[in-house]
Amino acid sequence: MKLSGAVCVVTGAASGIGRALAQALACDGGSVVVAADINADGAETAAAEIRSRLGSGGPQIVSAGIDIADEAAVVSLIENVEANLGPIELWCGNAGIACPGGVERPNEEWDQVWDVNLMAHVIASRHLVPRWEKRGSGHLLITASAAGLLTGLGTASYAVTKHAAVALAEWIAITHGDKGVRVSCLCPQxxxxxxxEADSQLGVAQVEALGLLEPEDVAALTLEALRNDQFLILPHPEVALYEQRRAGDRQRWLDGMRQMQRSLVKLSGP
Ligand SMILES: NC(=O)c1ccc[n+]([C@@H]2O[C@H](COP(=O)([O-])OP(=O)(O)OC[C@H]3O[C@@H](n4cnc5c(N)ncnc54)[C@H](O)[C@@H]3O)[C@@H](O)[C@H]2O)c1
Known part of the structure; x- marks a missing residue:
């Protein structure tokens, strides 16, 4: 896709990967950016930072306080952006949450993770894909995770919802690709x-043991992939090999993951 001048919405833009993505899209891609987040003040701070980096004459940068799992709010955001800034060409569904624990966690928590990590993408696509098909173009970026291709140790709801997010991204790419809808799926480790940085849960020990990337580097890679209409974005290239190993011999892969879990439990201590 052509990023320069494109109207892009980034969810989860107040922090981390979303904040870096919004900045890269505006400052390096020349895109018009809507920085959206449930943390309205954080989204405005991120937008203000971009505006001050760009100075006068740069593309328009605005913020929006929104719960991305609230369908009425998403519809209103889409309508507002299209009326005031122009047709949305890129939607970066990036907001996500992680809760530690397994099936013992209460349904309310599972529902919350499900709503943000999966249903928010379903809702956004429900209202964007028909517009994009009518126009013959549009690009959806879903920030899933390597946990959506492999697993996430210590956090069942995260692993499960991220697998679902990858499945949804694939399904939309297959079903709507012929009508000009492009999909990219970002799966960092x-x-x-x-x-x-939240705390020392097992999943965090896992990602730290595997090496942390800076959000700005992930954003730069993502911009390149978007320009090339690339589906799978793997900032940690070794994830492709892990995925092949998982598919090639599931039993061996499960044994290896158990071993990793045992060593990480020792690492994180009691
Ligand atoms: N950090 C990692 O190691 C990592 C790895 C793989 C995937 N991811 C994914 O990347 C995405 C961004 O994560 P991050 O690490 O930057 O996390 P982060 O916590 O720094 O940022 C997430 C942002 O999403 C916002 N948010 C949460 N719920 C929301 C909602 N209902 N509506 C709108 N905004 C909401 C938060 O306010 C926050 O600003 C997530 O989807 C996450 O699962 C992160």
Whole structure:
């Protein structure tokens, strides 16, 4: 896709990968950016930072406070952006949450993770894909995770919802690709953001052990992939090999993951 002048919405733009993506799209891609986040003040701070970096004469940068799992709010954001800034050409569904624990966690928590990590993408696509098909073009970026291709140790709801997000991205790419809808799926392993700095749960020990990337580097790679209409974006290229190993011999892969879990439990201590 052509980023220069394109109207792009980035969700989860107040922090981490979303913030870096919004900045890269505006400053390096020349895109018009809507920085959207449930943290409205954080989104405005991110937008203001971009505006001050760009100075006068740069593309328009605005912020929006929005719960991305609220369908009415998403519809209103899409309508507002299209009325005031122009047709949305790129939607970066990047907001995500992670909760530690497994099936013992309460349904309310599973629902919350499901709503943000999967249903937000379903909702956004429901209202964007028909517009994009009518126009013959549009690009959806879903920030999933390497946990959506492999697994996420210590966090069942994250692993499961990220697998679902990858499946949705593939399904939309197949079903709507012939009508000009492009999809990219960003699957990083570990990125230095508040999500990985949160606490010392097992999943965090896992990503730290595997090496953390800076959000700005992930954003730069993502811009390149978007320009090339590339589906799978793997900032940690070794994830492709892990995925092949998982598909090639599931039993051996499960044994290896158990071993990794045992060593990380020792690392994180009691
Ligand atoms: N950091 C990593 O190691 C890593 C690795 C793989 C994938 N990811 C994914 O990247 C994305 C960004 O994560 P991050 O590491 O930058 O995390 P982060 O916590 O720094 O940022 C997430 C942002 O999403 C916002 N958000 C949460 N719920 C929302 C909602 N309902 N509506 C709108 N905004 C909401 C938060 O306010 C926050 O600003 C997530 O989808 C995450 O799962 C992160």
């Amino acid at each position: 570990g990125v230095r953001t508040p999500m990985t």
